[in-house]
Amino acid sequence: MKRFTLNAIVDIAALVFFIPSLISGVILYLFLPSGGGRGVGGRAYLDISRDQWLNMHDYSSLIFAGLIIIHIFLHWKYFRNIKKPIFPKEK
Numbered sequence: 455m456k457r458f459t460l461n462a463i464v465d466i467a468a469l470v471f472f473i474p475s476l477i478s479g480v481i482l483y484l485f486l487p488s489g490g491g492r493g494v495g496g497r498a499y500l501d502i503s504r505d506q507w508l509n510m511h512d513y514s515s516l517i518f519a520g521l522i523i524i525h526i527f528l529h530w531k532y533f534r535n536i537k538k539p540i541f542p543k544e545k
Contacts, residue, residue, distance in 0.1 A: 461528055468521040471514045478511035 486497055486504040497504050526533065 457528070464521055464524050464528060468518055468525060471518040471521060474510055475514040475518050478507050478514065482507055482511060
């Protein structure tokens with residue numbers, strides 16, 4: 455597989471897993487926050503329980519983080535070379 459194709463697949467997959475992580479994070483933060491005292495168990499948003507939102511958020515975030523690590527590995531040469539203009543060696 456060509457490097458360009460692999461980069462494209464990893465980047466698109468990272469985007470695909472970032473979107474549900476973002477949406478579930480916003481829903482958990484705004485509509486289903488943790489805590490709240492007694493009697494708030496079993497809360498749901500869009501007929502999906504808080505536990506299911508939390509599972510979706512956790513799994514999509516872990517996969518996203520793994521894809522970002524792969525992305526950094528695939529672009530390591532760039533990251534290694536970018537430090538040269540930022541931190542030039544003194545002669």
